[in-house]
């Protein structure tokens with residue numbers, strides 16, 4: 001098992017390496033259970049669409065705290081194997097612990113940049129990702145690299161977000177934060193980030209340029225239970241700790257933070273019911289094949 005403990009913030013994705021080790025990674029570790037409850041259904045759909053059969057060798061791209069890697073390891077069974085790859089050391093530490101605790105011996109993790117890592121095995125059956133492929137500085141180079149880790153006929157399946165405007169679960173709290181904290185100038189729609197794969201024509205172009213074919217998209221539009229919790233205050237706290245919202249609040253003092261908390265609470269409270277805060281979300285499940 002590879003146990004590389006650190007990664008240097010260098011190369012094309014240096015900024016993301018810093019972000020996922022210093023800022024976002026520790027938050028995702030702290031919120032792992034809530035995030036898993038919120039994202040489980042979308043991850044399961046992507047795994048289902050990959051149609052894993054036992055004995056297959058699988059790559060999990062941007063595997064984070066390992067939830068999908070563990071599920072893939074169960075589906076491919078003892079005769080198969082899973083390699084989870086991620087640039088975040090704190091998240092991989094959690095993934096390794098969970099695999100050990102679950103007694104899964106057919107999954108291992110590597111701290112590496114999926115865009116540049118030289119995969120030692122070049123004949124895997126499947127590459128999968130739950131929201132881990134939208135952060136590459138050069139997505140064509142990244143997917144070409146992933147494709148080199150697959151055998152001809154290998155399958156690719158991932159889930160990514162559609163546009164921010166179709167994801168009120170993120171747009172609503174962000175608008176509430178913006179009442180009190182100036183938003184930075186918007187990054188271009190193609191800049192690495194959670195919504196960079198919103199445009200299906202762009203994604204299709206990237207995958208084809210990287211050597212994939214049979215690219216297909218399935219739109220999933222269903223509400224998310226924020227933080228996977230029934231509790232309104234826990235859902236609000238969860239939203240403040242995540243993604244663009246937490247990045248904006250990183251420099252805020254206590255007074256501003258309290259104002260933001262109040263604003264976010266007011267914006268999501270109307271969507272709170274017995275099973276929690278339910279807000280609309282839209283994702284793509286993307287599938288492709290490497291046919292030489």
Ligand SMILES: C[S@@+](CC[C@H](N)C(=O)[O-])C[C@H]1O[C@@H](n2cnc3c(N)ncnc32)[C@H](O)[C@@H]1O
Nearest residue numbers: 020062063064086087088113114130131132135
């Ligand atoms: C939104 S999180 C998703 C994590 C996990 N797949 C899940 O669903 O819980 C994005 C993940 O992609 C990883 N990531 C970003 N850029 C990466 C890269 N170039 N190579 C490998 N992993 C990367 C991050 O470290 C992070 O764990």
